[in-house]
Amino acid sequence: MSDVAHAHDDHGHHAHPTGIMRWLTTTNHKDIGTLYLFFALIMLFAAGSMALLIRAELFQPGLQLMHPDFFNQLTTMHGLIMIFGVIMPAFSGFANWQVPLMLGAPDMAFPRMNNWAFWVLPVAGLMLMSSFLLPGGAVAGGWTMYPPLFIQGGISYDLTILAVHIMGLSSIMGSINIITTILNMRAPGLTLMKMPLFCWTWLITAYLLIATMPVLAGAVTMLLTDRNFGTHFFNAAGGGDPVMFQHIFWFFAHPEVYILILPAFGIVSQVIPTFARKPLFGYASMVYATASIAILSFIVWAHHMFTVGMPAAAQLFFMFSTMLIAVPTGVKVFNWVATMWKGSMTFETPMLFAIAFVCLFTIGGFSGLVLAIAPVDIQLHDTYYVVAHFHYVLVSGALFAIFAGIYYWMPKWTGHMYDETLGKWHFWLSVIGMNIVFFPMHFLGLAGMPRRIPDYALQFTEFNQIATYGAFIFGFSQLIFLAVVLKSIKGGAKAPARVWEGAEGLEWTVPSPAPYHTFETAPVVK
Amino acid sequence: MKSMWKQAGIMGAALAASRPALAEWAFNLQTPASEVAEHVFQLHNLIMLVCLGIFVVVFGAMFYSLFKHRKSVGHKAAHFHENTTVEVIWTVIPFVILMGMAYPAAKVVIDMKDTKNPDMTVKITGYQWKWGYDYLNDGISFYSNLSTPREQINGTSAKGEHYLLEVDEPMVVPVGKRVRLLITANDVLHSWWVPALGAKQDAIPGFIRDSWFKADKIGTYRGQCVELCGKDHGFMPIVVEVVSEEDYKAWVAKKKGTAQVAAADDSKTFEVAELVERGEKVYQANCAACHQANGMGLPGAFPAINGSKVATGPIADHIAVVMNGRPGTAMAAFAGQLSDADIAAVVTYQRNAWDNKMGDAAQPAEIAAARGGAAEAAAPAAQ
Numbered sequence: 001m002s003d004v005a006h007a008h009d010d011h012g013h014h015a016h017p018t019g020i021m022r023w024l025t026t027t028n029h030k031d032i033g034t035l036y037l038f039f040a041l042i043m044l045f046a047a048g049s050m051a052l053l054i055r056a057e058l059f060q061p062g063l064q065l066m067h068p069d070f071f072n073q074l075t076t077m078h079g080l081i082m083i084f085g086v087i088m089p090a091f092s093g094f095a096n097w098q099v100p101l102m103l104g105a106p107d108m109a110f111p112r113m114n115n116w117a118f119w120v121l122p123v124a125g126l127m128l129m130s131s132f133l134l135p136g137g138a139v140a141g142g143w144t145m146y147p148p149l150f151i152q153g154g155i156s157y158d159l160t161i162l163a164v165h166i167m168g169l170s171s172i173m174g175s176i177n178i179i180t181t182i183l184n185m186r187a188p189g190l191t192l193m194k195m196p197l198f199c200w201t202w203l204i205t206a207y208l209l210i211a212t213m214p215v216l217a218g219a220v221t222m223l224l225t226d227r228n229f230g231t232h233f234f235n236a237a238g239g240g241d242p243v244m245f246q247h248i249f250w251f252f253a254h255p256e257v258y259i260l261i262l263p264a265f266g267i268v269s270q271v272i273p274t275f276a277r278k279p280l281f282g283y284a285s286m287v288y289a290t291a292s293i294a295i296l297s298f299i300v301w302a303h304h305m306f307t308v309g310m311p312a313a314a315q316l317f318f319m320f321s322t323m324l325i326a327v328p329t330g331v332k333v334f335n336w337v338a339t340m341w342k343g344s345m346t347f348e349t350p351m352l353f354a355i356a357f358v359c360l361f362t363i364g365g366f367s368g369l370v371l372a373i374a375p376v377d378i379q380l381h382d383t384y385y386v387v388a389h390f391h392y393v394l395v396s397g398a399l400f401a402i403f404a405g406i407y408y409w410m411p412k413w414t415g416h417m418y419d420e421t422l423g424k425w426h427f428w429l430s431v432i433g434m435n436i437v438f439f440p441m442h443f444l445g446l447a448g449m450p451r452r453i454p455d456y457a458l459q460f461t462e463f464n465q466i467a468t469y470g471a472f473i474f475g476f477s478q479l480i481f482l483a484v485v486l487k488s489i490k491g492g493a494k495a496p497a498r499v500w501e502g503a504e505g506l507e508w509t510v511p512s513p514a515p516y517h518t519f520e521t522a523p524v525v526k
Numbered sequence: 527m528k529s530m531w532k533q534a535g536i537m538g539a540a541l542a543a544s545r546p547a548l549a550e551w552a553f554n555l556q557t558p559a560s561e562v563a564e565h566v567f568q569l570h571n572l573i574m575l576v577c578l579g580i581f582v583v584v585f586g587a588m589f590y591s592l593f594k595h596r597k598s599v600g601h602k603a604a605h606f607h608e609n610t611t612v613e614v615i616w617t618v619i620p621f622v623i624l625m626g627m628a629y630p631a632a633k634v635v636i637d638m639k640d641t642k643n644p645d646m647t648v649k650i651t652g653y654q655w656k657w658g659y660d661y662l663n664d665g666i667s668f669y670s671n672l673s674t675p676r677e678q679i680n681g682t683s684a685k686g687e688h689y690l691l692e693v694d695e696p697m698v699v700p701v702g703k704r705v706r707l708l709i710t711a712n713d714v715l716h717s718w719w720v721p722a723l724g725a726k727q728d729a730i731p732g733f734i735r736d737s738w739f740k741a742d743k744i745g746t747y748r749g750q751c752v753e754l755c756g757k758d759h760g761f762m763p764i765v766v767e768v769v770s771e772e773d774y775k776a777w778v779a780k781k782k783g784t785a786q787v788a789a790a791d792d793s794k795t796f797e798v799a800e801l802v803e804r805g806e807k808v809y810q811a812n813c814a815a816c817h818q819a820n821g822m823g824l825p826g827a828f829p830a831i832n833g834s835k836v837a838t839g840p841i842a843d844h845i846a847v848v849m850n851g852r853p854g855t856a857m858a859a860f861a862g863q864l865s866d867a868d869i870a871a872v873v874t875y876q877r878n879a880w881d882n883k884m885g886d887a888a889q890p891a892e893i894a895a896a897r898g899g900a901a902e903a904a905a906p907a908a909q
Contacts, residue, residue, distance in 0.1 A: 061685060061689060061690075062678070062679055062680070062681045062685065063679055063680060063681070064681065067757075067824070068757045068758060068759075068760060068761075069757045069824065069827055072754070072756070072757065072759070134826075135825070135826035136826035136827045137826060137827070140756075140757075141754065141756075142754045146715055146753075146754070147714075148713065148714045148715070148731060149714040149715065149754065149755060149756055151854060152714065152756070152854070152855055152856045154826065154827070227854075235732075236730075236731055236732020236733060237731075237732060241732075241733070242715060242730055242731060242732070242733075243730060243733070276595075276603065277597070277603040278603045278604065278605065278607070279605070279607040280607065281606070281607050281608070281609075282607070282608065282609075282613055283607065283608075284608075285613045307717060307726050307727060307728045307753075308728045308730065308735070309709075309727055309728065309730075309735030309736070309737070311639070312635055312636050312639040315635050315639070316632055316635055319628070319631060319632075319635065320628060323624045323627065323628060324624070326620060326624060327617060327620050327621055327624070330616065330617075330620045331613070331616060331617055333584065334584070334616045337584060337587055337588045337591070338612070339607075340588060340591045340592065340595065341587070341591045341595065342591070342595050342601075342603070342604040342606075343591070343595050343601075343603045343604070344595065344596070344597045344601050344602055344603035345591075345592065345595055345596045345597060345601075346596065346597045346598070347596075355588075355592070358588070359585060359588070362581065362584070362585075363581075366577040366580075366581065369573065369577060369627075370570065370573050370574065370577070373569060373570075373573060373627065373631045374631065374634075374635050375562075375565065375566045375569055375631060375634040375635055375638055376566055376569055376570045376573065376631075378566075378638070378724075378726050379555060379563075379566050379570075379721065379724065379726065381726065381752070382717060382752040382753055382754075383752065443551075443552060443553050446552065446553070446554055446555050446556075447552040447555075447556065448556055448719075448721040448749065448750075450719075450750050450751070450752040450759075450760070451752075452754045452759060452760075453750075453759060453760030454760050455679060455690060455760050455761070456690065456760070457688070457689055457690045457691045457748075458685060458687070458689050459552070462551065
C-alpha cells in the first residue's frame with residue numbers, strides 16, 4: 001500500500017490526512033476498493049474458521065466438541081458472514097477499483113457516499129461477530145432467519161436484524177454509485193455495448209440489489225416488530241403466516257443468489273479472453289444472457305419452498321421457470337468454451353482459477369437443474385445435496401472468480417507481480433481440497449443426511465470424514481493466498497502497465513501501480 | 527421420444543442396481559419403497575444421465591481445446607468472436623432437452639399432489655423436539671421420541687446400529703394402503719421426511735398441509751426432521767413400521783388398551799414419592815433436552831429449574847407455566863401434550879428434585895381443574 005501512498009504524494013494535489021485518518025476519510029475509489037477487499041479477506045478467515053469448527057464436529061458421529069446450540073450458531077454465522085461479509089464486499093471492492101479504471105472515469109460518481117457505504121460495513125460486521133459474546137450466544141436460526149424459530153432467540157437476534165439493515169443500506173448506496181458511474185461517466189466513445197463485460201454484470205447486479213435489498217429490509221423489520229412489539233405478521237395464532245416470511249425472504253434471496261454470481265461471470269469474462277489471446281466469444285449474447293438471468297431471478301423464488309406445500313399449478317410454474325434459467329446460463333458456459341477454442345492459451349494462476357470456475361460452477365449448475373425438478377427437490381430439499389449444490393456455485397463459483405480477479409488485477413493495484421509458484425500451489429490445493437469437501441456431500445444428501453445437524457447416523461460417517469479432511473486442506477491452503485497477497489504488496493518483480501500479453505481495455509493503459517488519480521482527462525475510445 | 531426416456535430410466539436403474547454391494551458407500555437415493563419414491567428415483571437417474579452426457583460433450587471440447595490450443599504448443603489464436611447461427615443452436619438445443627425433462631417431471635408432481643381417496647389418515651404434529659401422531663380413523667394418539675441413550679451421543683458408550691434413527695414409539699401403518707398425512711407443527715417449523723417412502727412435507731404451526739404415501743413392502747423405514755427447528759433439530763427422527771394388515775389391527779388393539787390404562791391414572795390420587803418417580807421419566811422425555819437432567823438449564827438460552835422462582839413459588843403458577851408455556855420462547859405449552867397425571871408428576875418432580883425441597887405435590891385433579899379454568903391460569907404465565 002505504501003506505493004499507492006507514494007504515488008499519491010508524487011501527484012501533489014492538496015494535502016490529505018495520513019495514517020488511519022487517510023483510510024477513514026478517503027473518498028478515493030482505489031482506497032475504498034482496497035478497504036472492501038481487506039474487509040472481505042478478514043471476514044473470509046473468520047467465517048472460514050467457523051466452517052472448520054463445523055467440519056471438525058462432523059468428523060465423526062456423536063457430540064465431541066460443542067453443544068448443538070453452538071453448532072447452530074456456527075452454521076448460521078458462517079452463512080451470514082460468507083454472504084454479506086465476504087462475497088458481496090469483495091465484489092464491491094472489485095467494482096470500486098475496476099469500474100472507473102475500465103470506463104476511463106476519474107472516480108466513482110458519489111465519492112463521499114462511497115466512503116459511507118464502506119465504513120458502515122465494519123460496524124455491521126462487528127455487531128454480528130460480537131453477538132457470540134452475548135447471553136444466549138449468536139443467532140442460531142439459520143441464515144434464512146425463518147420464523148417462528150427466529151422469534152424465540154435472544155438479544156443477538158435483534159442485533160442481527162440491525163446488522164442486516166446496515167449491510168443492506170451499504171449495498172444500496174454502493175449500487176446507486178455503480179449505476180450512476182456506469183451510466184454517466186463512461187469515456188467518450190465507450191458505448192454501453194463496447195463496455196467490458198465486468199461493468200455490464202455489475203450494472204445488472206446493482207439493479208438487482210436496489211430491487212431486492214428493500215424487500216429483505218421489510219422482511220427483517222417485520223421479524224423485529226414480531227419479536228419486540230407484539231405484531232403477528234408471521235404468527236398464525238395472531239392471524240399471520242410463517243410461510244409468508246419465506247415468500248418475502250426468497251423474493252429477495254433468489255435474486256441475491258445472482259448478486260453473488262453475476263460479478264463472478266464478469267470477472268471470468270475478462271480473464272478468459274486475456275489468457276486465450278482471443279476476444280470474448282458472443283459479447284452481445286453474454287450481455288443478453290446476464291440480463292435474462294437477472295429477470296428470471298424474480299420469478300423462481302418459490303423453488304426454495306417446494307416442501308412447504310403449494311398447489312400443483314404453482315409447483316409446475318416455479319419448476320418450469322427455474323429450468324428456464326439453465327438456457328442463458330448454458331449460453332454463458334458455451335461462450336466461455338468457444339472463447340478458449342482455437343485461442344493461444346497460457347495458464348497463469350488467474351486463468352487456472354477461471355477454468356476451474358467454468359468447470360466446477362457448471363457442476364453446481366447441473367445439481368441446480370436436478371433440484372429444479374420439483375419431485376426430486378422434494379426428496380433432496382434441506383439435505384446435504386443442497387449444501388453441496390450451493391457450495392459448488394459459491395465456492396468454486398463466486399470465490400474462485402474472486403481469486404481469479406485478485407491474481408489478475410493485483411499487479412495493477414500493487415505494481416508488483418505476485419509469486420506465480422505460490423499462486424499455483426494455492427490453486428491446486430484449493431481446487432483439490434474444495435472437491436474433497438463438497439463432492440461427497442452430494443452422496444450424503446442422496447442417502448438422506450439432513451443439513452444443519454451436529455450429529456448423524458452411522459451410515460454417513462465415511463463421507464463426512466472425507467469432507468472434513470478436504471475442508472482442512474482447503475481451509476489451510478488459504479494461508480498461501482494470504483502470503484501471496486502480502487508478498488505482492490511488499491515487493492516483487494515490477495509490473496508493466498499492460499500486465500498480461502493478451503489484456504485489452506483502459507485499465508491497462510495506466511501505469512502499474514495505478515496512480516492515486518487516474519483519467520483526470522477522459523481518454524477517447526474509438 | 528417417450529421410449530427413449532424410459533430406456534434412460536431403465537439404464538439408470540440398472541446402474542443403481544449395483545448399489546447393495548456398496549452398502550455403506552451409498553451413491554444414490556435410498557432404495558424406494560413406494561411408487562412415488564420409485565418415480566422420483568427414476569426421474570433423478572434420468573436427469574443425472576442427461577447432465578452427465580452434456581458435461582462430457584462440453585468439457586470434452588474444453589479440455590481438447592486446453593491441450594491443443596495452447597501457446598506452448600505453438601497454436602496461434604484465431605480471431606472469430608461472433609456467430610449467430612451457433613448462438614441460436616446452443617440456445618435451442620438446451621431448451622428442447624429441458625422440455626423433454628419437464629414432461630415426466632410434471633407427471634410426478636401431479637401424482638404427488640393427489641391426496642384423494644386415502645385408506646386412512648394420520649395427523650402428524652412436529653414439536654421441539656419430537657413427533658406426535660394422531661390416527662384419525664382409529665382414534666390412537668401418541669408421541670414419538672428419540673430413543674438413542676444420551677451416553678451414546680456423548681460417546682461414553684458404543685453407538686448402536688440405528689444410532690439417532692430410533693424412537694420409543696414408531697408410526698405403524700399397514701402395507702399397500704394409501705396413507706394420507708395431515709402435517710402441522712406446534713411451535714416452530716419442522717419437516718417430516720421418510721426418504722424411502724418419498725414423502726416430505728414441512729410442518730407449519732397454525733396450518734395443515736397434506737401429503738401421502740403407499741408403502742409397497744413390509745419393513746422399517748427411517749427418516750429425520752429436515753427443517754432447522756432449534757437446538758435438537760438433529761435429534762427428532764421418524765420411524766415408520768410397515769406391517770401386514772393383521773399385525774396392524776393387533777397393534778391398534780394394543781394401543782387402545784394402553785390408552786385406557788393411562789386415562790384411568792388421571793382420576794387417581796398419588797403419593798408424593800410415586801409422583802416424583804413417574805415425574806422423573808416425564809422430565810427426561812420432555813424437559814431435559816433444554817433444562818438439562820441436573821435442572822441447571824443452559825445459561826443464556828434455557829433457564830434453570832433448580833432453585834428457580836417458578837419451581838419454588840406458588841404451585842398454581844408452576845402448573846400454569848408447564849401447561850401454557852411461555853409465548854415467544856422455546857417453552858412449549860404442555861397442556862395438550864401430556865396427560866393430567868403426567869403434568870402432575872412432572873411438576874411434583876421439579877419441586878422436589880435437586881435442591882428444590884418443596885415437599886408439596888400436584889395431583890391430577892388439580893390439573894383437570896386448571897384445564898377448566900385455562901383462561902385464568904394463562905394470566906400469570908404470560909408475565
